Amino acid sequence: MSPLLTVEDLAVEFRTEDGVARALDGVSFTVEAGETVAIVGESGSGKSVTALTVLGLLRRPPARIVRGSVRFRDRELLRLSRDELRKIRGKDAAMVFQDPMTALNPVQRVGKQIAEAIRLHSAVSRQQAMARAVDLLGLVGMAQPGTRARQYPHEFSGGMRQRAMIAMAIANDPALLIADEPTTALDVTIQAQVLSLLRTAKQETGAATVLITHDLGVVAEMAERVLVMYAGRIVEQADVRSLFASPRHPYTAGLLASIPRLDVESQTLTPIPGSPPSLLAPPPGCPFAPRCALRQGRAECVSERPALREVDGHATACHFAELAE
Ligand SMILES: Nc1ncnc2c1ncn2[C@@H]1O[C@H](COP(=O)(O)OP(=O)(O)OP(=O)(O)O)[C@@H](O)[C@H]1O
Ligand code: SF4
Ligand SMILES: [Mg+2]
Numbered sequence: 001m002s003p004l005l006t007v008e009d010l011a012v013e014f015r016t017e018d019g020v021a022r023a024l025d026g027v028s029f030t031v032e033a034g035e036t037v038a039i040v041g042e043s044g045s046g047k048s049v050t051a052l053t054v055l056g057l058l059r060r061p062p063a064r065i066v067r068g069s070v071r072f073r074d075r076e077l078l079r080l081s082r083d084e085l086r087k088i089r090g091k092d093a094a095m096v097f098q099d100p101m102t103a104l105n106p107v108q109r110v111g112k113q114i115a116e117a118i119r120l121h122s123a124v125s126r127q128q129a130m131a132r133a134v135d136l137l138g139l140v141g142m143a144q145p146g147t148r149a150r151q152y153p154h155e156f157s158g159g160m161r162q163r164a165m166i167a168m169a170i171a172n173d174p175a176l177l178i179a180d181e182p183t184t185a186l187d188v189t190i191q192a193q194v195l196s197l198l199r200t201a202k203q204e205t206g207a208a209t210v211l212i213t214h215d216l217g218v219v220a221e222m223a224e225r226v227l228v229m230y231a232g233r234i235v236e237q238a239d240v241r242s243l244f245a246s247p248r249h250p251y252t253a254g255l256l257a258s259i260p261r262l263d264v265e266s267q268t269l270t271p272i273p274g275s276p277p278s279l280l281a282p283p284p285g286c287p288f289a290p291r292c293a294l295r296q297g298r299a300e301c302v303s304e305r306p307a308l309r310e311v312d313g314h315a316t317a318c319h320f321a322e323l324a325e
Helices: 047-054 082-088 110-121 126-139 145-149 158-170 188-205 216-222 240-245 250-257
Strands: 005-016 019-031 036-040 063-072 093-096 176-180 208-212 225-230 233-239 309-311 314-316
Touching: 005 047, 019 047, 019 063, 019 233, 036 047, 036 216, 047 063, 047 176, 047 208, 093 158, 110 126, 110 145, 110 158, 126 145, 126 158, 126 188, 158 188, 176 188, 188 208, 188 216, 208 216, 216 240, 225 240, 225 250, 233 240, 233 250
Parallel strands: 036 208, 036 225, 093 176, 176 208
Antiparallel strands: 005 019, 005 063, 225 233, 233 314, 309 314
């Protein structure tokens, strides 16, 4: 069977005052039905642009899709009309955002919004849809869901809005759920609750989940496979255990070294020195070269862009991946 989602050689640019920024430069990956894939990488690496492009939510302009393909259940999404995409979004594929107000309408009662999302995609009566909306609010852990359904988003706390948005996202039993930093804006206890809720949502719907996060702890806990992005490209891809145990790209190794390890007494953070390259005029060699501890003056690193290749079951874009640790 072919994967649920196949993204191939996706390239996206933004026209800015300073020039054209290559936000995505040849991103390829697949998501199988039911699996959880995490996308990690520093700010600006292209995680959100990837998610928005896949679901047809990228604003064009300022963005432009230069090349590539996004196949979802054997349909090419990049060629669909707005209306066709809208039909897929919210039914077969749904998105959970960092800011729930991106998805919630501030002037409509929460229950009604969820009920309408249901009625948009299935032929049920108003009452049936509302009953399902209340059920969903209960499922996402709200006490007195019937009362909550009659309230407006501003009457909810941040964590509750996040729950409401997840309820809406799973209302039509999607096959694919993309969650972009779903917990970043929340405090730590609520983060844990929302994550466990995402897990419940996944069990309930069996949806494949793409989880975008800065938090490698979350990745370790939730994901089966990890994509590491750097400067608009995937630089490493592996299953979660193998990635944590033996990263095959120096950037991944640096990310892992920057988190406090639970199994080691020292809690010192060692963030990777330097910052990501400009996307306006990418240098010819490896985009990570100026920050790479492994490079050690090797000429190949600045002359030739490393392509993704397989090393020890990982896909890695490093000329010297065999030496990475
Ligand atoms: N509206 C925009 N206009 C111009 N450039 C943009 C716009 N949105 C994104 N970009 C460019 O695309 C790049 C990738 O952005 P993206 O939002 O995908 O990063 P990200 O990995 O999601 O970062 P973060 O972790 O901060 O959310 C950015 O570095 C930026 O240069
Ligand atoms: S190709 Fe060279 S600069 Fe790039 S990550 Fe590998 S060793 Fe570092
Ligand atoms: Mg983002």
